[in-house]
Amino acid sequence: MQTEFTAEHSHLSERDNRALISVFSAYTVTATLWLLFATGVGLLMAFKFGAPEFGPGAWLTFGRLRPIHTNATFYGFASIALVGLGYYVAARSSGAKLYSATLAWAGLVLFNLAALAGTIALDLGYIDGDLEYREWPWWIRLIFLAALVVTAWNLIGTVARRSSDDIYLSNWYIIGGTLWTCIIAVVAIVPWYQYGLGQVAVSGFYMHNAVGMWFTPLALGIIYYTLPKLLNRPIYSYALGVFAFWTNLLFYPIIGAHHFEFSPLPWWLQTIAIVFSVAMLVPVWGGSSNFLLTMRGRTSDMVHSYPLMFIFVAVMSYLIGSTQGTLEAFRSLQEVWHLTNFTVGHSHLTMYGIIVFAIWGGIYALLPVATGKQASKLGMALHFWMALVGCFIYVTSLSVGGTIQGLDWVHGLPFIQSVVDMQGYYVWRGVGGLLMFLSHTVFGWNVWRMCYGPGAVASPLESLRAEEAVA
């Protein structure tokens, strides 16, 4: 299975190489712009919990910014960044050139067009219902679907040209995730089975699958490629990775209804969702232990390599955040945590901790190899620590505050007491959010250095790794 790793791109022409690198860079740059925008909006919203009049008027009202923040993060930043990485990983691990650079550029235009149109529509109050993560008007979601189809076609075409017989595991995840998400997008758009409670069932399915069958598989695919590259050793168990792939595929689509526990959705549908939320421990523990065993004994390298540190945080968040998700699904805990800020903490621990850290690890590991330009060690250090500490403060404050909020309700206190009790935690959430946002500005600087900066001299270990990776 390791043949893919040695089958490198030596036979590729310089022109094909350049085409791949500029696609990868362009996806990363636009994704970074979306990250800055989306988290800037998030920061503004965080302030509103302490100062509700901060940012007045219709265009800056919380209820419009909330879907702008989530959709721009999901479909602007994370999707574009993951697809850019996905193209690079698919081409490199297959030892092939991109099937079509033109299609890749067309996809990039479509992704950005959708995110831009969606953002503007939401701010003007054009919204397809307050249906989490599918708020964009349906025709804008069709643009996004077109981008997905283009991407899937291009990825399949690229991997079909691979120089070896086997398909490296990363590509299973990347292509699979893209095709599954096409299905999710279609299910979400077709209106005929979405009336009243029927739409609630579809919402449960959608809001969970859009996250876990799109971002998670792509992020895992990136880790399966990046981690062995950075450590220069094969993944601990290829078979375990394959096992996690199929179990994730079988269990994950079934658990969406756990977002509507105690709702009028059929009780059995909720129960099945809870049962399979527990079953999700199998792919989660399988996948994360596979990564950790690959890293085993190499902690000293980790200290010297920020890309590895980012990946390590992503793996730990995958383990902790997903296990937390299983626990949250139990009715006894939902009774306290459901509808509180605890869930907001959970979604940031997973989306930010897993997906975004994996994206950053992938970009820091692969973009310098592609462009031959390095980000400064200080820049990566600042980014890493501010993002990590910020996310820790964010998640901790909302987890503790959310628990108190839930207990206030259980104890039958007047509702307003739960608002008052959250105040201090909202402030800490703002502090964490500010650090996270600042780290993103540093990331922007680092991306600029890696794409357009001078060919800086990196630390000995990293330039060694870069040489190894290219060799």
Place this chain on the structure above:
Amino acid sequence: MNKLVPIVGGSTLVYACLACMMGVLPGIELSKVPAGPGVEPLTALQSEGREVYVANGCSYCHTQQVRPLNQDKVFGRPSAAGDFAYQTPELLGSERTGPDLTNIGVRQPSSVWQYIHLYNPRAVVPESIMPSFNWLFDVVDQAASGVTPIPLPKAYASARSVVVPTHKAEALIAYLASLRQPPWAGTEAVSGGRPMPDMVSPTTTASAPASASLAPPGIGYDAAKGAALFTANCSACHQANGEGLPGAFPSLKGDAVVNDDEATKHIQVVLRGLHDAKVGGLVYGSAMPPFAATLSDAEVADIVDYERSSWGNHGKPVIAAQVAAERAKAQ
């Protein structure tokens, strides 16, 4: 293409089947759930209001689902499948930064309160962190004939101009007023709905008799409980200082009914609510909701006693048995 087909094609086929099973099929089946008894479609104005609600993302902070849990009883009876027949797009929501609104038309029937609260929530609930929706209002020198300006508290009003709702605000308030749960056929609706003993958390059920036993009947009342109940049910209008809002909600401080030793009227108002109340020579147009269905005799007694002993009031305290007697009287 050899291995691409089984891996990519196979996994996508599996996923398509699962998506149908967990998304599409439940969607088809549940879309057919008929409206429950008493569940009516919205009027044109209410629908328009619902669109304002959706466009401004109200449901990111307000749920519209009452769970069959003790802590949700304050929001109404547990939501039933038939309640959602006319609700597309669905507005169940995922967070309760603010209270659930399933039954807000019953819990807060006063449109005057809703208008003031929408214009600036802190004008009636000082601790609120809801955004002001003042951009759904017009500030004019003088209200057109037939339009009643919003009776804002002094701190939020300008001396020279008045505030009137736009059409969107009127539609939104009409929608909120329409959010009334039709009662269930059985009387168990009020007392908790779907029996689910293992779901019911012991805390609230246990605390009620315990705190009641602290207050020997006829001698005193549980002041902490009375204060909490007042905050949860009354202070949004009558305010924490009992003084209400001039022109909008009557003051309880020094009020004749509250200080009358004969408590019949006081208890009756809490149980049955009030319309077009004439207090101190002023007629208050906003309606007060009845609490007979949501509060027990002991809880009504606690609230009445709290009002009778706060802000310098000194009405004669009442006991739960008096409330029970008033409740038994024909309306």
